[in-house]
Amino acid sequence: MVNTPEPFxxxxxxxxxxxxxxxxxxxxxxNVTRGRGIPPERLDDVAKHYLHFGGVSPxxxxxxxxxxxxxxxxxxxxxxxxxYFGNRNWHPMVEDTVATMRDDGIRxxxxxxxxxxxxxSGCRQYHEDIRRAREVVENAPDxxxxxxxxxxxxxxxxxxxAVRAAQSELPADAAPARLVFTAHSVPxxxxxxxxxxxxxxxxxSRQVAEAGRLVAGALGVDDxxxxxxxxxGPPQVPWLEPDIVDHIDALHERGVTSVIVVPVGFVSDHLExxxxxxxxxxDRAAELGMAFVRAATAGTDxxxxxxxxxxxxxxxxxxxxxxxxxxxxxxxxxxxTLCAVGCCEPPARPSRPTSAARG
Ligand SMILES: CC1=C(CCC(=O)O)c2cc3nc(cc4[nH]c(cc5[nH]c(cc1n2)c(C)c5CCC(=O)O)c(CCC(=O)O)c4C)C(CCC(=O)O)=C3C
Ligand SMILES: [Fe+2]
Numbered sequence: 446m447v448n449t450p451e452p453f454x455x456x457x458x459x460x461x462x463x464x465x466x467x468x469x470x471x472x473x474x475x476n477v478t479r480g481r482g483i484p485p486e487r488l489d490d491v492a493k494h495y496l497h498f499g500g501v502s503p504x505x506x507x508x509x510x511x512x513x514x515x516x517x518x519x520x521x522x523x524x525x526x527x528x529y530f531g532n533r534n535w536h537p538m539v540e541d542t543v544a545t546m547r548d549d550g551i552r553x554x555x556x557x558x559x560x561x562x563x564x565x566s567g568c569r570q571y572h573e574d575i576r577r578a579r580e581v582v583e584n585a586p587d588x589x590x591x592x593x594x595x596x597x598x599x600x601x602x603x604x605x606x607a608v609r610a611a612q613s614e615l616p617a618d619a620a621p622a623r624l625v626f627t628a629h630s631v632p633x634x635x636x637x638x639x640x641x642x643x644x645x646x647x648x649x650s651r652q653v654a655e656a657g658r659l660v661a662g663a664l665g666v667d668d669x670x671x672x673x674x675x676x677x678g679p680p681q682v683p684w685l686e687p688d689i690v691d692h693i694d695a696l697h698e699r700g701v702t703s704v705i706v707v708p709v710g711f712v713s714d715h716l717e718x719x720x721x722x723x724x725x726x727x728d729r730a731a732e733l734g735m736a737f738v739r740a741a742t743a744g745t746d747x748x749x750x751x752x753x754x755x756x757x758x759x760x761x762x763x764x765x766x767x768x769x770x771x772x773x774x775x776x777x778x779x780x781x782t783l784c785a786v787g788c789c790e791p792p793a794r795p796s797r798p799t800s801a802a803r804g
Pocket of ligand 1: 474478481491503559676678715
């Protein structure tokens, strides 16, 4: 008997997860930072950011809206696959979702992870989530991750249009705005090991840089900045810099009076965007008398759901892959298999400082 592979029979949207009420905040943060050497002071701080918004991160609602939009895309394109939702750090947890899929008779699903990027946090960790869920769920379906999409034209076009919209929101008398792309910082050691061992490293920061370059190019801008945000971890551990807030200071010192911040590193307006940019960075710009507009994220643009549909169609063999970048693109894997042995190796975790060491 010929062993033909089973057809794909479902799609799972796999994301980070976020709290949906004040009581969720602490247990959510414990899940995120388990064993990661994040100082307790940082956690207290981040908890305050969440509690400032009633303990609700926008991320789950945004993912549910994305799933509705992808459902509509599937329906108009005759793609008859159910869509499931699972998270790494908060309910619906990926383990529970995979159990539900198994109970529904799903055998071979595609997985759309909501990060565009390679690297440990954006890519490998989603493979680890898939592997962990399949380990705890007996008779779990096969789960094949879709590719990284940092340079997908529909993603880049959505970001470019968000910048155009931001430009039109600037006060009429503002000077032409400096374009500043921003993405989540990661430890420089983690960035260095990003990608397969023989591919030169720094996959995450290279892809972010290329996405920024492609968006700026589409806008005809050749002088812009790329900065980082939302660093955590102990201060002695180096993370990608400069930080967005420090960069606003630096721009002010150089006489820049108007800025558009483009959170290209984030697919939707989750907490790092609404706190670190819309609160901290915006307040600093206001103190300095700078005009400040934050461009929208791509996740709610209809093109983003179209892109998810296209990525699925690529795997169904009904669409050709579209991409604009030249950086290598990885991320595909079945059942938690990495792109290559040792791909995106996490750095050694710094141990938590003891209370004695903290004084
Ligand atoms: C590269 C990257 C992305 C983009 C790729 C992707 O989208 O996956 C991302 C996304 C996100 N990060 C998020 C939240 C958090 N990240 C943390 C901590 C960390 N992030 C890191 C990196 C990234 N993170 C790293 C290296 C750490 C240090 C600890 C560790 O090595 O893992 C912490 C702990 C507290 C803190 O220190 O801030 C929180 C609460 C949320 C949800 C927000 C919401 O609730 O709306 C989202 C989408
Ligand atoms: Fe994060």
